[in-house]
Each structure stands twice: as structure tokens, then as C-alpha cells.
Amino acid sequence: MNDTEKKTAVVTGAAGGIGQAISRQFVASGYRVIAADANQASLTRLEAELNRNGQTVWGKAGDLRNKVYCEELIDYSVQATGRLDVLVNNAGIITRGNILETTDEDWERTFDINLRSIFYTCRKAIGHMKGRGGGAIVNIASCWGLYPGPGHAAYCTSKAAVAAFSKCLGRDHAGDGIRVNAMCPNEVNTPMLRPGFARRGFDPDSAVAELNKSVPLGRIAEPEDISDVVFFLCSDAARYIAGTTIEVNGAKPVY
Numbered sequence: 001m002n003d004t005e006k007k008t009a010v011v012t013g014a015a016g017g018i019g020q021a022i023s024r025q026f027v028a029s030g031y032r033v034i035a036a037d038a039n040q041a042s043l044t045r046l047e048a049e050l051n052r053n054g055q056t057v058w059g060k061a062g063d064l065r066n067k068v069y070c071e072e073l074i075d076y077s078v079q080a081t082g083r084l085d086v087l088v089n090n091a092g093i094i095t096r097g098n099i100l101e102t103t104d105e106d107w108e109r110t111f112d113i114n115l116r117s118i119f120y121t122c123r124k125a126i127g128h129m130k131g132r133g134g135g136a137i138v139n140i141a142s143c144w145g146l147y148p149g150p151g152h153a154a155y156c157t158s159k160a161a162v163a164a165f166s167k168c169l170g171r172d173h174a175g176d177g178i179r180v181n182a183m184c185p186n187e188v189n190t191p192m193l194r195p196g197f198a199r200r201g202f203d204p205d206s207a208v209a210e211l212n213k214s215v216p217l218g219r220i221a222e223p224e225d226i227s228d229v230v231f232f233l234c235s236d237a238a239r240y241i242a243g244t245t246i247e248v249n250g251a252k253p254v255y
């Protein structure tokens with residue numbers, strides 16, 4: 001396969017727990033990846049790891065609260081690799097608290113990162129994919145967006161919006177050959193989950209072991225359990241899946 005035939009994926013939050021697994025999976029499957037994250041140091045480590053045998057990853061550090069950065073990611077994909085086939089909006093933050101504990105700043109920051117950035121990247125990506133053979137977009141929402149858990153008003157509401165937004169785009173742009181879906185994990189063993197335990201005074205390893213017992217499949221998800229499904233949704237094997245939400249939860253309901 002020559003370089004112009006290789007597909008390109010833009011992955012946000014690429015330096016985080018799930019984002020690294022997604023980036024590795026796309027590279028292992030022959031994709032080139034535009035890896036976007038606010039964490040420059042982790043991005044540099046990921047690039048060093050995945051570019052050992054030639055450049056397959058282009059790190060692009062920045063803050064998704066910046067509209068220009070969101071839109072530039074799409075332009076950059078086309079400039080650096082000549083194409084854009086896949087967009088995975090994976091970056092996100094978890095904001096804890098019921099409404100009385102949620103500040104204006106918490107609410108705005110959560111919606112800016114979890115939802116508004118996706119509006120900008122999707123609009124730009126769909127504008128590009130339309131008329132160029134289509135593409136696939138996966139937005140990472142959460143089971144907690146579909147069935148809100150306790151004490152996370154901003155997070156759950158932002159993820160519910162991501163799920164609804166993905167269904168809207170999926171429906172509107174299926175005819176353009178663009179499949180848009182939302183992926184909804186339950187708990188995943190990543191840096192997003194662990195510091196929350198530490199802040200609340202629990203040892204993260206024992207807390208994860210305890211959490212594993214609450215999952216009918218016997219454990220919370222590892223990042224690769226999520227990246228496998230993201231990759232599937234972007235592949236031709238999922239050619240008839242569009243405008244929907246896919247739950248990946250080990251059979252654990254939200255309660």
C-alpha cells in the first residue's frame with residue numbers, strides 16, 4: 001500500500017487512556033493518525049512509540065476549548081496526509097457534583113470540552129468528507145449520558161447531548177456516505193477513573209478491584225475493549241451502522 005492509499009484518522013484526547021489505545025489500534029491497522037491532545041508531553045511519548053518504523057502519527061497539541069484549534073485539526077489532516085477518513089472525538093473531562101456543587105465554570109468548561117469542540121470538529125470534518133467519498137465519525141459519549149448516574153449533573157448532561165448530536169448528524173449525513181455514531185462506555189480503567197478514587201481517599205487499585213465485582217462480565221473495561229469497538233465502527237464491517245449509540249458496558253447497568 002503506498003502512502004496516499006493509507007487512510008487517515010483524527011483522534012482527540014489521543015494521549016489519554018482510551019485515546020492511546022485508539023491511536024495504537026488505528027496505526028496497527030495501517031492508518032495514519034493525527035493525534036490531538038492538550039498534554040504535549042504524553043503526545044510526544046506516543047509519537048516516539050508509534051513512529052519508530054516511519055511516520056504514522058502526527059501530534060498536534062492544543063486546547064479543544066479553542067475553536068480555531070478544533071477546525072485546524074481537520075485542515076491539518078488534509079495538509080499532512082492528503083486525506084481525512086475517520087474522526088474520533090474521544091477527548092473529554094468528567095466533572096463531579098450535583099447541581100448545588102456545580103459552579104458556572106464547571107458547567108461551561110464541561111460543555112466546552114465535551115460538546116462544543118465536537119460541534120466544531122464534526123462540522124469541519126463533514127464539510128470535508130461530503131463529496132469526497134464519505135467517512136466515519138465516532139463520538140465518545142458515555143452510558144452515564146444515556147442513563148444518568150448520581151452526582152454528575154454536568155457530565156451526564158453533556159454526554160447525553162453528545163449522544164443526541166451524533167444521532168442527528170448520523171441521520172442527516174448518511175446519504176453523504178458519512179456514518180456518525182456515538183460509543184457509550186461504562187467504567188474504563190484509565191487515568192480519568194483513578195484520580196477520582198484517590199481524591200476521595202480510596203486506593204485506586206482496591207477501588208478498581210471492588211468495582212470489577214459490580215460488572216456482570218467480571219471486570220471494568222480496559223481501554224482496548226473500547227478501542228476495538230471504535231475501530232469496528234469506523235470499518236467497513238460496520239457499513240450498515242449509522243446514527244446510533246453503541247453501549248459497551250460488560251452488561252452493567254448504571255445505578
Ligand SMILES: NC(=O)c1ccc[n+]([C@@H]2O[C@H](COP(=O)([O-])OP(=O)(O)OC[C@H]3O[C@@H](n4cnc5c(N)ncnc54)[C@H](O)[C@@H]3O)[C@@H](O)[C@H]2O)c1
Pocket residue numbers: 012013014015016017018019036037038039062063064065090091092093094113140141142143184185186187188189190191192193
Ligand atoms: N474512563 C471511563 O470510565 C469513561 C467512561 C465513559 C466514557 N468515557 C469517555 O471516554 C473519553 C476518554 O476518556 P479517558 O478515560 O481516556 O480519559 P483520560 O483522562 O485518560 O483522557 C482524556 C484526554 O483528553 C485530553 N483533554 C482533556 N481536555 C482537553 C482539552 N481541553 N483540549 C485537548 N485535550 C483535552 C486530556 O489531556 C486527556 O489526555 C472521554 O470522553 C470520557 O468521557 C470514559
